[in-house]
Amino acid sequence: MFKIATWNVNSIRIRLNLLAKLVYDEIPDVICLQEVKAKEADFPFTEIKKLGFENIALYSMPGYNGVAILSKIPFLKEQKYTRVEKNDARHISVELNNGIELHNVYVPAGGDIPDANNNPSFVHKLNFIDEMKDFFEKTPNKKRIICGDFNVAPLDNDVWNHKAMLKIISHTPIEIEKVNNWFNCGKFIDIIRSIYPEPEKVYSWWSYRNPNWQTNNKGRRLDHIWCSPDIAQKINEVKILKSFRLQERPSDHVPIIAELEI
DNA sequence: ATGGTGGAAGGTCCA
Numbered sequence: 001m002f003k004i005a006t007w008n009v010n011s012i013r014i015r016l017n018l019l020a021k022l023v024y025d026e027i028p029d030v031i032c033l034q035e036v037k038a039k040e041a042d043f044p045f046t047e048i049k050k051l052g053f054e055n056i057a058l059y060s061m062p063g064y065n066g067v068a069i070l071s072k073i074p075f076l077k078e079q080k081y082t083r084v085e086k087n088d089a090r091h092i093s094v095e096l097n098n099g100i101e102l103h104n105v106y107v108p109a110g111g112d113i114p115d116a117n118n119n120p121s122f123v124h125k126l127n128f129i130d131e132m133k134d135f136f137e138k139t140p141n142k143k144r145i146i147c148g149d150f151n152v153a154p155l156d157n158d159v160w161n162h163k164a165m166l167k168i169i170s171h172t173p174i175e176i177e178k179v180n181n182w183f184n185c186g187k188f189i190d191i192i193r194s195i196y197p198e199p200e201k202v203y204s205w206w207s208y209r210n211p212n213w214q215t216n217n218k219g220r221r222l223d224h225i226w227c228s229p230d231i232a233q234k235i236n237e238v239k240i241l242k243s244f245r246l247q248e249r250p251s252d253h254v255p256i257i258a259e260l261e262i
Numbered sequence: 263a264t265g266g267t268g269g270a271a272g273g274t275c276c277a
Contacts, residue, residue: 064269
């Protein structure tokens, strides 16, 4: 049995109490965090080790971005990746000693204007996704999990209104095409949708800017867990922990849990 | 019809 969590925490230091709740409630073996927003010297290694995660792989920078893998399972190897020629701290991987190669990815949000000619952030996002596809195409592996905040809601029911969202970054056709190319290059399985297939609406993020987020429920499924075909038939359970959005000082993303038999 | 909120920093930038 292998239990993995992925969560965009939007600052690890602010979210330590909720991280502890996640650990106590779900007892995951591995937690992938995005947007830790703390440089190495400010990262709460001691507190996280006290929660039972002795193995920590961190790729971070001051202020923005930053990804971490917290694990009860030792690492055989870890790697940080420079993406689109920026030391942006958005992609880290570890080889777990249970044979799984685990990638934790934070795809750029891409700004507000859905036009590559007028928005360098959007270009950066598109190039980032292309680079992910190239990377995974060139380095096939049969026991692989890729998870994180991809900042793209690829399916119609990953957003509250498919048609209304087509011009909103995270659901534009060009992003969806690129994410699909990435997805298809490894014949990956969308672990979340394998348990909650369309047309069910599935969201993992609700904007901070909407105080009525619960009533309006205009969420998006931006966070993903994919796996290679070899481990796909052994998915026991997937949970999207929406209650974390109701806690005091929540992240705008909620944790996602997947339990696999490996 | 632009703003709404949150976080890191201690300016504004980013989401």
